[in-house]
Amino acid sequence: MIVSISKVSKRYNTLWVLKEVSVKFFSQNVIAVIGRNGEGKSTLVKIVSGVIKADSGRVSIDGEQPHDPRAKARMAVSFQSPSLFSGFSLKGKLDLSRQVFWFKTKRFRN
Known part of the structure; x- marks a missing residue:
């Protein structure tokens, strides 16, 4: 990319x-x-x-x-405020971003 x-x-x-x-x-x-x-x-x-x-x-x-x-x-953005999704790993935050915005791509790898 x-x-x-x-x-x-x-x-x-x-x-x-x-x-x-x-x-x-x-x-x-x-x-x-x-x-x-x-x-x-x-x-x-x-x-x-x-x-x-x-x-x-x-x-x-x-x-x-x-x-x-x-x-x-083909992209995702991690939120700046760590407290917003404090229970999620970076991978989890990116996966959630894709789900929220209805992206039809595979989940992120570890």
Whole structure:
């Protein structure tokens, strides 16, 4: 899988949280997005997962737009708040995400 982010920008009112961000993520790689509070990490994840739209730029997952059902079927997002599903393992959280959003894919492997 290839996640391609090209010149993505997002602002909330007058505050730019992302400004022309470009990067590619390839499957089989471990990716860490790090930074201080309010620097756009969660916003970037929300854009890539199709929860919100960027103000400008382009995001694709294997050539599909993030809101496309084919792209959504190939991804899952773990919730940021650990207390929300504290009884679940990461695998359990990802499996639950797929069930909640009606993804018709196999369960995650250990």
